Amino acid sequence: MMAAMAADETPTTAPAPARTTDRGTATRDRGAVGTTAVGRAGETAGGATEEAGTTTKAAIRRITPPVITGLVLAALNLRPAITSLGALLEEVRDGLGMSGSVAGLLTSVPPLCFAAFGVIAPKAARRWGPGAVVCAGMAAIATGLLIRPWAGGTTGFLAASALALAGIAVSNVLMPVIVKRWFPDRVGSMTGLYSMAVALGTALAAAVTVPMTDALGGSWRTGLVAWAVPAVLAAVPWLLLRDRRGAGEPAATAAAPVTAPAGRRELPFNPVRSRIAWSLACFFGLQATAAYITMGWLPQIFRDAGVPASTAGVLLAVTMGLGVPLSFVLPQIAARLRHQGAIAVTLGLCGLSGYAGLLFAPAAGAWAWALLLGISNCAFPLVLTLIGMRSRTGAGVTGLSAFVQSTGYLISVPGPLLIGVLYQHSGGWGLPLALMTALMVPQIVLGFLAGRNRTVEDERAAMTGAA
Numbered sequence: 001m002m003a004a005m006a007a008d009e010t011p012t013t014a015p016a017p018a019r020t021t022d023r024g025t026a027t028r029d030r031g032a033v034g035t036t037a038v039g040r041a042g043e044t045a046g047g048a049t050e051e052a053g054t055t056t057k058a059a060i061r062r063i064t065p066p067v068i069t070g071l072v073l074a075a076l077n078l079r080p081a082i083t084s085l086g087a088l089l090e091e092v093r094d095g096l097g098m099s100g101s102v103a104g105l106l107t108s109v110p111p112l113c114f115a116a117f118g119v120i121a122p123k124a125a126r127r128w129g130p131g132a133v134v135c136a137g138m139a140a141i142a143t144g145l146l147i148r149p150w151a152g153g154t155t156g157f158l159a160a161s162a163l164a165l166a167g168i169a170v171s172n173v174l175m176p177v178i179v180k181r182w183f184p185d186r187v188g189s190m191t192g193l194y195s196m197a198v199a200l201g202t203a204l205a206a207a208v209t210v211p212m213t214d215a216l217g218g219s220w221r222t223g224l225v226a227w228a229v230p231a232v233l234a235a236v237p238w239l240l241l242r243d244r245r246g247a248g249e250p251a252a253t254a255a256a257p258v259t260a261p262a263g264r265r266e267l268p269f270n271p272v273r274s275r276i277a278w279s280l281a282c283f284f285g286l287q288a289t290a291a292y293i294t295m296g297w298l299p300q301i302f303r304d305a306g307v308p309a310s311t312a313g314v315l316l317a318v319t320m321g322l323g324v325p326l327s328f329v330l331p332q333i334a335a336r337l338r339h340q341g342a343i344a345v346t347l348g349l350c351g352l353s354g355y356a357g358l359l360f361a362p363a364a365g366a367w368a369w370a371l372l373l374g375i376s377n378c379a380f381p382l383v384l385t386l387i388g389m390r391s392r393t394g395a396g397v398t399g400l401s402a403f404v405q406s407t408g409y410l411i412s413v414p415g416p417l418l419i420g421v422l423y424q425h426s427g428g429w430g431l432p433l434a435l436m437t438a439l440m441v442p443q444i445v446l447g448f449l450a451g452r453n454r455t456v457e458d459e460r461a462a463m464t465g466a467a
Contacts, residue, residue, distance in 0.1 A: 067131075067182050070237030071190070074134055074171055075197035077141055077234050080205035080227045081164045082110050086295070087209040091220035096154050108413055109158070111288065113165035114172060115410035121173035122398045130174045130181070130398075135238035137174075140167030142231035149221035167231075173401045176387045180397040187388040188335025192328040195381035199323035207317055271403035276390050276459055279450040280383060280404045283344070285411025286443035287379035290351060292416050293436060294319060294373055301429055305362035315370040322374030323381075330378050331385040340389075343382055344447025351376030351440045359433040376440075379447065383408075391456050400456060415439075 085092065085106065092098065124133045144164025151157050175194055183190040205227065213223025271277035298319060302312040334340045354372035357365050387404055391397045419432045426432075 064182065066237045066240055067178070068190075068193075070131070070134070070234070070241070071175070071178060071194050072197045073230070073234035073237065074138060075175065075194040076201040076204075077138060077231045078168050078171060078175075078198050079202040080230070081141060081145060081161070081168060083202050083205040083295070084209040084224055084227050085161075087206055088213065088220045088223055092157075092224075095220055096157060098154050102154060106158075106161075108417055109161060110165055110168075111292065111409040111412045113162055114169045115406045115413070117166040117169035118173045118406040118409065119402055121170040122402045124170065125174055125177065125398055130177050131238050131241055134171050134174050134178070135235050137167035137169075137171035138231050138235035138238070140164065141171075142228045142235070145228035145231060146225060149224045169405075173405050174398075176384055176401045177394060177398045180388045180391070181394045188332040188385060191335075191381065191385045191388060192331035195327035195331060195384055196324055199320070199327045199381075203317060203321045203324060206320060271399055271456075273463070274456055274459055276450070276454055276456050277400055277403050279446050280386060280390065280400070281407035282411065283379070283443060283446040283450050284383045284404050284408030286439055286446065287377075287383060288408055288412035289415035289439060290436065290443070291377050291380060292412055293419050294377060296416050297419055297423075297432075298370075298373070301358055301362060301433075302366055304429065305366075307363050307366055311366075315366055318367070319370045319374040319377065322371065323377055326375065326378045327381040331381050334382055334385045335389065338453045339451050340382065340386060341448035341451030344379065344451050345444050347376050347379045347382065348440055348444035348447060351443070352437060355433050355437045355440065359430065359437070362429075379443070382447070383450070386450055390450075390454065393457065396456050 089106070121133060124136075128136075141164045144160045144162070144167065148157050148160030148164070151160050176191065179187055179190045179194070209223055209227075212226060213220060216222045216226065271281075295316070299309075299312040299316050302315055303309055307315070330343065334343055337343070350372045354369045354376060357369040357372065362369070383404070387401050388397060391400050419435070422431045422435065423429065
């Protein structure tokens, strides 16, 4: 090596062939040195990358418990604004001098707000991060619940209710997004966890609001405003997550975008052109229709059949409370299956049996019908699970969740009103229950279609290939 370097640095009279050989040796040696340097640089970079990956994983382990806590607390607050009002609706009507038609409108305001405000969630999440938007959603819920009892009139009450429902709407959409991004390998279990929390919050508000109001002095205003406290608490974990990328979108687990095969034009995700999105949206809308009708009218059906009012309330509590354990178990089962259509069919058949029982023997089999309808209502956690499973990317889940929930809630708006009109004009429950039975058939079909093992990325790739 030294001889070659000397030959390069010092002029020599040696014959040309010898010079050529020495220079070739020097070139080879310099190449070996360069290769060694590159190899050492690669080892250094690899070590740095491994160290960075270890640091990132450690950071994710530290942040994951607050994310789970925030997810559960947020889910607990997604229904009490609605069910607590239902428990005190008569007192609210008397206190505000609200007409019967306006009170009826209140039952349709939640799905309207969910449809209207849910569409803004994806854009907000892209700009500020899903966690920040959920935090803002909890703040909107708390603010709306604090304001509405003291708004001074029906208009102010409705406006404050809309603010709270807007917070619920954006949080509804982003729950599956956060699950998909933080827990891509545990979609079923985490969806089950927050679905169970939603069901628990729903049942808890319905059961506790009246006795809590009595314990706080008997004022409906105090009884309603008390539910702002859990919403404030739910915002705290998201405030503690300071990640600039937005809580719910960690760098290590964010899904990479799906790219089209070479030579093909990649199309943006357009839910309006997606059969998967439409089947999920219509399935969501029909199950939401059934759920809102059950919450709003089931006690009246039992009471008209001769069941005491107190028992009718307990039957509704059983129907809603059954969703607590089933909402935890069902998504985990669904996540293990390649085709979730069988679950949708089973839930639909339970609904058909429950409505048939209410039609032909409402009082005699009241407990059985309440249980069957409680099982059928678990189509809600199923469709939330499907939203997380029908896309491989965070962006896909965000767009899919916004479209499915907004469109689905819009589909569900006329249901409770139509049932009320049919009940009023027919003088009985024959026509309303016949309608509900008929609607269960397309729900079963759409649930089966939505359960097929496909993703919107596969669908988009097929469209790209066809183009």
